Amino acid sequence: MNQTFAFYDARAQESATEAAAAKLDMVRERCLRSEKTWRTLADQALRVQAERAKAEIAKSERQENERRDAERIADEAREDALLDAELLQQAAGNHPEN
Numbered sequence: 001m002n003q004t005f006a007f008y009d010a011r012a013q014e015s016a017t018e019a020a021a022a023k024l025d026m027v028r029e030r031c032l033r034s035e036k037t038w039r040t041l042a043d044q045a046l047r048v049q050a051e052r053a054k055a056e057i058a059k060s061e062r063q064e065n066e067r068r069d070a071e072r073i074a075d076e077a078r079e080d081a082l083l084d085a086e087l088l089q090q091a092a093g094n095h096p097e098n
Contacts, residue, residue, distance in 0.1 A: 008041040008042035
């Protein structure tokens with residue numbers, strides 16, 4: 001069974017149509033209860049879909065921030081390594097071997 005908004009909405013519409021066509025009060029009431037339940041499920045499906053979309057956006061933003069942080073850390077490490085190499089060269093130049 002496909003549990004999507006479209007599925008739930010279609011079932012709600014079917015129940016509403018059945019309620020409108022019902023000749024007996026009990027049948028009409030049953031169909032209206034069914035419609036209400038299907039509409040509730042359809043609304044819930046939309047909320048879940050929206051929450052998943054928000055979570056995906058948040059995940060993408062978090063991954064992008066982590067990528068930037070890793071890139072910044074790598075850049076800083078390269079700069080530190082270059083400075084260390086320069087300092088070692090300077091130290092070697094200031095302390096000639098005998």
